[in-house]
Amino acid sequence: MKTQVAIIGAGPAGLLLSQLLDLQGIENIVLERQSGDYVLGRIRAGLLEQGMVDMMNLAQCGDRLNREGLIHRGINLCFSGNLHNIDLSALTGGKTVMIYGQTEVTRDLMAARQKMGGNLIYEAKDVAIHNLDDDHPRVTYTKDGQAFEIVCDYIAGCDGFHGVSRQSIPAETLKTYEKIYPFGWIGLLADTKPVSDELIYVHHEKSFALCTMRSASRSRYYIQCPLDDTVADWSDDRFWSKLSQHLPAETAAQLETGPSIEKSIAPLRSFVAEPMRYGRLFLAGDAAHIVPPTGAKGLNLAASDIYFLSNALIAFYKTNQTDLIERYSENCLRRVWKATRFSWWMTSLLHHFPENGAFGTKLQLAELDYLAESTAAQTALSENYVGLPFR
Ligand code: RFL
Numbered sequence: 030m031k032t033q034v035a036i037i038g039a040g041p042a043g044l045l046l047s048q049l050l051d052l053q054g055i056e057n058i059v060l061e062r063q064s065g066d067y068v069l070g071r072i073r074a075g076l077l078e079q080g081m082v083d084m085m086n087l088a089q090c091g092d093r094l095n096r097e098g099l100i101h102r103g104i105n106l107c108f109s110g111n112l113h114n115i116d117l118s119a120l121t122g123g124k125t126v127m128i129y130g131q132t133e134v135t136r137d138l139m140a141a142r143q144k145m146g147g148n149l150i151y152e153a154k155d156v157a158i159h160n161l162d163d164d165h166p167r168v169t170y171t172k173d174g175q176a177f178e179i180v181c182d183y184i185a186g187c188d189g190f191h192g193v194s195r196q197s198i199p200a201e202t203l204k205t206y207e208k209i210y211p212f213g214w215i216g217l218l219a220d221t222k223p224v225s226d227e228l229i230y231v232h233h234e235k236s237f238a239l240c241t242m243r244s245a246s247r248s249r250y251y252i253q254c255p256l257d258d259t260v261a262d263w264s265d266d267r268f269w270s271k272l273s274q275h276l277p278a279e280t281a282a283q284l285e286t287g288p289s290i291e292k293s294i295a296p297l298r299s300f301v302a303e304p305m306r307y308g309r310l311f312l313a314g315d316a317a318h319i320v321p322p323t324g325a326k327g328l329n330l331a332a333s334d335i336y337f338l339s340n341a342l343i344a345f346y347k348t349n350q351t352d353l354i355e356r357y358s359e360n361c362l363r364r365v366w367k368a369t370r371f372s373w374w375m376t377s378l379l380h381h382f383p384e385n386g387a388f389g390t391k392l393q394l395a396e397l398d399y400l401a402e403s404t405a406a407q408t409a410l411s412e413n414y415v416g417l418p419f420r
């Protein structure tokens with residue numbers, strides 16, 4: 030087979046790129062290791078920056094999101110038992126964020142690809158990248174036991190943290206930066222009314238918690254947990270009781286509990302790989318970088334990478350320009366590092382780090398108190414939280 034762009038991975042990054050390229054008449058094939066149902070079964074992000082919403086509209090996939098997404102103008106920080114509202118919108122000249130699940134983003138992108146007759150190959154196994162150093166790289170894979178080969182101009186590695194794309198870059202070229210946090214998040218999804226209209230990020234003596242949602246009737250909650258915990262350690266009862274201990278009494282009294290629909294544990298890590306381009310291979314999204322979910326930046330960074338990548342490829346195919354391709358890695362990484370810094374900062378401010386002792390906790394509380402009083406500090410948080418511009 031021959032195509033212009035081979036895309037590895039049908040997560041939000043791969044699907045969004047495929048759709049944007051197809052709308053410009055650029056041929057592409059998407060290879061995904063899992064089945065479509067498996068991809069849709071993963072419960073992940075929930076908070077979209079306006080930049081991501083704009084990308085979905087550009088991809089002609091924004092109808093449902095514009096109808097059903099919940100617009101949020103602020104968030105709450107909770108510490109020492111009190112809630113403090115941060116008015117994101119007032120502090121950023123009217124900007125907002127949107128609650129709309131990653132599952133729904135993926136569903137809308139999949140539907141659009143199907144409607145346009147996109148070439149998506151699910152359950153493609155043994156995907157491997159070859160000839161990266163010449164003008165016609167190749168991607169091989171097997172499907173139902175048969176071997177296939179795609180010859181292309183460019184390869185987009187959108188295959189997440191555990192994919193093959195990053196590993197195809199020679200070790201002497203690739204530099205990685207990593208921080209592993211000594212805890213994870215246990216997440217619970219339930220068809221219960223969210224405890225608050227706006228998200229609550231809770232700093233608490235022994236662990237962090239986050240109250241978020243998917244809709245007016247579906248809640249998503251997270252609690253910081255030890256890395257060696259398993260879902261079996263967290264009965265629904267234990268989760269609800271622990272969560273309510275994190276909340277001020279008046280908020281806990283509003284907490285509606287119910288059977289979980291999903292529970293999962295995610296470890297927290299910061300990771301950046303440089304460069305994000307090697308010859309004709311581009312890395313995008315989680316394939317190139319991971320942030321801890323505290324700042325809600327992972328999916329949004331995938332969207333900004335695809336903004337830079339789609340523009341670079343469109344400029345190449347329309348006008349033969351290669352400068353955006355040359356600058357792809359540099360353009361992405363400037364924004365990636367700022368989001369990496371912000372996510373690390375939010376994580377450091379709000380979680381319990383036993384190794385930092387009582388001194389560390391006092392510093393966190395002093396910074397939170399400063400945030401609650403200072404418009405300057407709140408503005409810096411808000412500007413980053415709603416998302417820095419794509420440039
Ligand atoms: P994905 O979604 O991991 O998709 C990669 C796809 O590639 C496939 N794949 C392969 N295909 C072919 N061959 C191979 N060898 C392959 N290896 C892998 C995989 O099956 C998969 O389908 O990466 P992508 O597209 O870059 O998207 C990134 C986002 O999924 C991720 O950053 C976010 O989910 C992170 N995240 C959040 N981001 C936000 O912006 N806002 C949030 O509120 C937010 N909350 C979260 C999160 C991530 C979480 N977890 C579970 C890590 C909350 C949590 C708990």
Ligand code: PHB
Pocket residue numbers: 073074075076228239241242249322323324325
């Ligand atoms: C979510 O809705 O799952 C979510 C929201 C904000 C975060 C992380 C996760 O910071």
